[in-house]
Amino acid sequence: MRREFLPYYRPLLESHEMEAVLESMRGGWLTTGPRVHEFETSFAAGSGVAHAVAVNSGTAALHLSLAAWGIGPGDEVVMPAFTFVAGAQCARHVGARPVFADIDPKTLCITAETVKRVMTARVKAIMPMQYGGQPLAIADLMEFAGQAGLRVIEDAAHAAGTLDQNGRWAGVMSHAAAYSFYATKNMTCGEGGMFVTNDGDLAERVRVLALHGMDRDAWRRYTQGGKWRYDVVSTGYKYNLSDTAASLGIHQLKRLASMQRRREELARLYISELKDVAGIAPLTLPPPLPAKHSFCIFAVGIDEQAAGVSRDEVIERLNQANIGTSVHFIPTHLFSSFSHAAQAPLPVTDRVWKTIVSLPLYPAMSDEDVMDVTGALRDIVVRAHPADAVSSVPK
Numbered sequence: 351m352r353r354e355f356l357p358y359y360r361p362l363l364e365s366h367e368m369e370a371v372l373e374s375m376r377g378g379w380l381t382t383g384p385r386v387h388e389f390e391t392s393f394a395a396g397s398g399v400a401h402a403v404a405v406n407s408g409t410a411a412l413h414l415s416l417a418a419w420g421i422g423p424g425d426e427v428v429m430p431a432f433t434f435v436a437g438a439q440c441a442r443h444v445g446a447r448p449v450f451a452d453i454d455p456k457t458l459c460i461t462a463e464t465v466k467r468v469m470t471a472r473v474k475a476i477m478p479m480q481y482g483g484q485p486l487a488i489a490d491l492m493e494f495a496g497q498a499g500l501r502v503i504e505d506a507a508h509a510a511g512t513l514d515q516n517g518r519w520a521g522v523m524s525h526a527a528a529y530s531f532y533a534t535k536n537m538t539c540g541e542g543g544m545f546v547t548n549d550g551d552l553a554e555r556v557r558v559l560a561l562h563g564m565d566r567d568a569w570r571r572y573t574q575g576g577k578w579r580y581d582v583v584s585t586g587y588k589y590n591l592s593d594t595a596a597s598l599g600i601h602q603l604k605r606l607a608s609m610q611r612r613r614e615e616l617a618r619l620y621i622s623e624l625k626d627v628a629g630i631a632p633l634t635l636p637p638p639l640p641a642k643h644s645f646c647i648f649a650v651g652i653d654e655q656a657a658g659v660s661r662d663e664v665i666e667r668l669n670q671a672n673i674g675t676s677v678h679f680i681p682t683h684l685f686s687s688f689s690h691a692a693q694a695p696l697p698v699t700d701r702v703w704k705t706i707v708s709l710p711l712y713p714a715m716s717d718e719d720v721m722d723v724t725g726a727l728r729d730i731v732v733r734a735h736p737a738d739a740v741s742s743v744p745k
């Protein structure tokens with residue numbers, strides 16, 4: 351058994367990144383300013399999406415897109431229930447109703463087919479999500495959205511490092527995408543997010559909504575030559591990113607490709623080591639190139655019959671073996687705050703979530719850490735089958 355606890359997540363920050371944060375603080379400008387503008391420019395260039403607006407969370411980016419499109423009371427937004435609750439709450443923030451579509455059992459993402467099943471005349475937008483970083487069938491979704499006159503905002507919280515079937519970042523094919531730089535994401539600012547779109551007018555509306563509806567941010571007012579007067583042109587929110595956070599984001603973006611290489615190595619090691627573990631199957635698998643999985647989450651499914659233990663027991667025993675795990679996700683329609691809403695059946699979501707466990711996977715992990723996890727899983731399954739274990743001892 352491991353001596354030290356292996357946490358589900360631990361960030362790997364390099365000293366030059368910490369130095370960049372200090373440097374930005376020494377510069378005397380803490381709120382939205384030159385570092386945020388640099389981060390936006392480099393994110394737009396890196397993603398291949400024309401416009402990037404930095405905000406203080408992925409949730410803020412989702413909320414702003416719905417607000418900027420004027421989605422509101424009486425409208426519906428289709429999204430997976432098998433995701434984090436942020437998107438559903440954002441639909442509620444603007445007075446709209448979240449409607450849940452089922453997931454494809456292979457990709458664990460919603461598809462044009464599952465969206466069609468819950469369509470009504472009230473649906474105004476679709477909010478698909480790359481589950482754990484799994485590339486979406488975005489071309490099909492965009493074709494359907496085009497026919498039905500719907501907007502598509504990708505909840506790209508897990509998608510820094512994901513490339514779609516054409517080798518493109520989230521936000522290139524759709525109307526907009528919302529990235530999250532929350533602490534456990536593939537690149538982080540601690541807290542932060544990025545709204546990206548190829549629509550210049552939409553980007554400008556989001557920029558204004560993100561700062562109280564003001565037409566000019568502080569950097570453009572307080573710096574030498576800046577103009578003090580500003581107008582408030584609409585209702586707005588306080589969602590701007592700080593320069594302190596952006597200075598970390600700039601360096602995380604530069605390191606994203608190398609961090610992704612390490613994530614992929616670790617994922618491949620998990621996949622090969624889990625081959626002989628009965629009843630525990632990786633659900634996170636590398637897609638054919640040029641698509642790429644971001645390996646933001648490494649999920650396995652527990653087949654209770656074959657493994658001899660339930661998902662909950664596996665989590666408990668890994669914990670006893672000093673290994674942290676997580677579950678992504680408790681589906682949104684099962685939360686008490688959402689359970690009263692009428693809902694179409696979600697058979698795949700309801701079946702899959704009961705079997706799923708997320709294993710630790712992050713660049714700060716060593717190969718030995720992965721072997722500890724797979725060794726512990728093998729042990730759990732062998733102990734659950736004492737008869738097989740005895741019969742497998744050579745005579």
Ligand SMILES: Cc1ncc(COP(=O)(O)O)c(C=O)c1O
Nearest residue numbers: 407408409434436507530531532
């Ligand atoms: C799928 C998904 N969407 C949205 C979010 C919200 O991102 P943030 O925490 O940056 O607001 C998260 C965060 O964990 C997420 O996992």
